[in-house]
Amino acid sequence: MSLRQVIGATTGAALLLLVAPTAVAVSTGALSESYDAVSVDPTGHVAADGTITLSGTYRCLSSRGPVLVSSSVSQGDTRIRYGIGGTAAVCDGAEHRWTNSEKRASGTLAPGGANVEATLMELSPGAGGLPLPLFHAMRQQDITLMAG
Incomplete structure (x- = not known):
């Protein structure tokens, strides 16, 4: 695997970790009903x-x-x-x-x-x-x- 492929895979995984929890919360409606x-x-x-x-x-x-x-x-x-x-x-x-x-x-x-x-x-x-x-x-x- 080349250095470019490693950097691309790492960046993609990091982006997924940042976006995924927000997307799940929004799609399930958790943000609208789970707060004080x-x-x-x-x-x-x-x-x-x-x-x-x-x-x-x-x-x-x-x-x-x-x-x-x-x-x-x-x-x-x-x-x-x-x-x-x-x-x-x-x-x-x-x-x-x-x-x-x-x-x-x-x-x-x-x-x-x-x-x-x-x-x-x-x-x-x-x-x-x-x-x-x-x-x-x-x-x-x-x-x-x-x-x-």
């Missing part, structure tokens, strides 16, 4: 007393420990994020709504553009009983904070 997800609604709310309310949907298939949907928001300086509550999640494979609210000092956040990060996180039993974070899904999205 979290979304963020395009609008949130800022009440007169400084309470911020964010919402969206989530889906998770299974868990060994408690699962939470946490959220944070930034406005203006992207290095500063404000935690906005947390919601207990049910991991049954169905899509569910989440809503998180947190009272912030008045004027901390105002109506207008903002960036929200929502995280679907499990407190998974770890070695020695210490719970460890296991991240199921995360989404960052620009939204509009509305007065009210």
